[in-house]
Amino acid sequence: MKPLLSIRKLKKNYQDLDGEVEALGGIDLDVYEGEILSIVGPSGCGKTSLLSILSNLENKSDGNVKFQNETIKIGYMLQKDALFPWRTILENCLLGLEIQHSLTEESKKRVIELLKTYGLSEFMDKYPSSLSGGMRQRVALIRTLAIDPDILFLDEPFSALDYITRIYLSEDVYNIIKKEGKTAILVTHDLAESISLSDRVAVLSKRPAVVKKIYNIEMKNKSTPMENRKTKEFNEYYDKIWRDLDVHL
């Protein structure tokens, strides 16, 4: 199968007055259509840099990034919801369409439909301040989906939430992504999250980061993230990846 996105020998150096910091030391990675791929690694290893480069927020220093075709649209979900407080929930969700000049009656209807499907329709005309953290992040996901992206980049989307909200929201997000049939790259430092949510987990090394190992997450009774957490395999993967991370403080 031809990958949706293939990354070869991707390097990134950061310059500052004291010299050069090698963040990415040659990343090789393929992402296939319809999968959720998690990227885990020690903090500061350049996970976010990788997403930034893939979505053209930053320039790479060297290497190759190839998308299956030129027209692939990226949806980026950030750590914070970044909902504009002066826009209603619906207006926030339409932001991407406005920016990309594709706001039509039809696309607007589709967004309203998304909000309805995921239980946010009654808040459509409310302002973000009246929503809880979990709901706001759900709105952020709908905003990301509104532009109908081919691939989703999720940059620690749950890290700003409390534990319980986080578990429930990751369940939600998993269901939404699978239901909409999207491909997703999830960057996280939470091993349990990555194992329970994804089809594959890529473990990055310390800086300069390379892909140390890739796990196909296979479980006999694979189901939703919450259920996956209860399986025997979950713990085994957890142990293995924990050892791969090789964290010494």
Added chain:
Amino acid sequence: MSTCSIEHKNFLKKRRNKKILVHVMQFLIIFCFLVLWEIASKTGMINSFLSSSPSRVVRTFLSLLEQNNLWNHVYITVYETLISFFIASLLGFVIATLLWWFKTLAKIFDPYLTVLNSLPKVALGPLIIIWIGANMNSIIFMALMISLFITIINIYSGFQQIDYYYTTLLKTLNASKRQIFVKLVVPGNKNNIINCLKVNISMSLIGVIMGELLVSKEGLGYLIMYGSQVFNINLVITSVVLLGIISYLMYLIVSLIEKKIVKNY
């Protein structure tokens, strides 16, 4: 809400009482001040020639109305203030936009802006008269010198304080710089810009009065200047009171506009 509880009723009552108290106290303060001032000057506790009195102020006001074309002076001052207010606001916004758009420009001009802003403009008064002439343009120029730089600095610093995450979000959507400005920077700065206008209106008034003290033949600043030269304290104080009323009214207008524009989210 017909079914509100006694607790809620009490809460509303307390809120209302507090509001009434504030208004009553505000009125009492000015009332007592005026009464004391009047009594003090009537009984000779203070020299009414040097410190005037409320009744003298009223008499001066009435005679100014009859004989000296008071409204013309008020009109001139308000007119000059509004012109410099609009020029300073517009120019301030445009320059702040340019500084935001071209960050290097902002870095280059940063020390100049600071110096120009903190420079005591009165010191430039004589120069301004020599350069521009003893006319209304000088007054407006003086007012601009006082209000423009602070407007630029305030609006620009508001532009800079836009959350990094918001900008990143728009960049992930491939927004152009113009889109970031229109969709994020301006709406995100609505409150800040209104506040700048509030500061600007009083700055413009200060500038205009300063200018009028230096050069003019008309306006409230001129009346103050003239009054102090001929030792007519009644005239000086009447003009100052009028100035206070004018600045309060202008502030009120901006506040009304603010209420119209600013939504509470």
